[in-house]
Amino acid sequence: MSRWFHDSEPASLVSIDDRAFQYGDGLFETIAIRNGEPRLWEYHVDRLAMGCERLSIAVPDIRSLRQQLDDAVGQSDENPAYCAVKIVISSGVSARGYARKRPTDAKSYIGVFATLPVAVEHYRGGVETRVCSTRLALFSVIAGLKTLNRLEQVIARSETVAQSTFEGLTLDADERLICGTMSNVFIVSNQSIITPSLHRCGVEGVMRRHAIETLRENGTAVEIRDVDVSELYCSDEVFLTNSQFGVLPVRRCGERVWRLHPVTRQVMAKMADNGIAECAV
């Protein structure tokens, strides 16, 4: 059975003239299905709508998109209560050339995937990371968005695969900490919780937003600002966020090791209370 759907029908192939194939002209979201519901759906929809607006792609009808998502999960072979859904929005099919036809030609594709839960030991003891040598370009017009132009992440990720590291942290070309290849990053320094500003590059993850909002609603300040890589190494704790795994402490980055994560544990407890069940370990 197909894992991809278009207009609620199986779709394992796309037109070679699709602009996603030719130019990476589109966006995507990877959504955790938990207890049969797309978790943080409104945040995914917000980011998708913002991305469509910035790329001048017509925003899909959200009610229809949600129906297609439910149909895809129902028709797939995966566990409908616990899986991952990837929504790809392409700007559509066009003739050769960078110029698009009309924004209304956009197409949605929905893929359904099994997800393996991250091992409990990782939630308890933290994960191993390293700083990638791949640097993110500065002042990108697509900063913050989850577009289909992902070569930087592909190249950075290839560094971590070779090292069997859980995640690679990426810096920008000015050596500021930005995010992981598939996650956002927070540091804890003198009881302050800080996450890098993403206005020059990087992706604004939905779990990052949920963590910031959960903490602030609980009266905990979160600073969003530039973070030099030296602050990463000098920090008291580091943790990662991602739509699928929620929050994970970082145990190591290169030679730097963090053995205790008291503030991260508090963050995880608050996130567990606010719908992110994985954090209750």
Added chain:
Amino acid sequence: MSRWFHDSEPASLVSIDDRAFQYGDGLFETIAIRNGEPRLWEYHVDRLAMGCERLSIAVPDIRSLRQQLDDAVGQSDENPAYCAVKIVISSGVSARGYARKRPTDAKSYIGVFATLPVAVEHYRGGVETRVCSTRLALFSVIAGLKTLNRLEQVIARSETVAQSTFEGLTLDADERLICGTMSNVFIVSNQSIITPSLHRCGVEGVMRRHAIETLRENGTAVEIRDVDVSELYCSDEVFLTNSQFGVLPVRRCGERVWRLHPVTRQVMAKMADNGIAECAV
């Protein structure tokens, strides 16, 4: 009849799991077929091989690729003596996630397209351009390469379509002139010929290389260096290069108009002598 081919067979569809569709994970070349031959073939092959090496994609067998190109042109409906061929190299099909399987999974797709010659008036009197407000990100790990991550060009191009301008010139985030959305740019200043350095962003076009080498072989110096946008407006002449049209004088950029192009005419004469027939006008 299909305009796209894979392994010398018609191929109008690709797998939705193709990494070119999911991440823009690949490269392309757009080659002018003139007198039945792929013009500047060796330069296209050089750039493709450099791109594959930098992206860790297996370099395709060039002899086989050339055979597939000839087969595609022969099987297409287009004029086999005068058309455009687009070669897309994808890193291949993989499971979800940024990590690739093996570099040897790369796939080649070849598209054949009609090309309309640019009007003779444009070669004689020059084309209209403008500076796009879209800025290119700095210090890109894929600077110089013609990858499938082309959102910056798509966004910049959309500005020029709205204005019915022939080409949009793009600056980097530090206001340096870099290139056009589909061309490279040269300026003439006090008899010096200058083209922007492309080590931070931009695409190193094959016709740019051919122009630089042709001029240098003729004893004419070409400076490759950073060019502030102010130098564009203060220049005596501006011209564009592109694999399909060769060399075109620029008549206008925004409010700035250049009516005479004596140095550009000399460049075009040398290019016409060196295989670029369009320049003989």
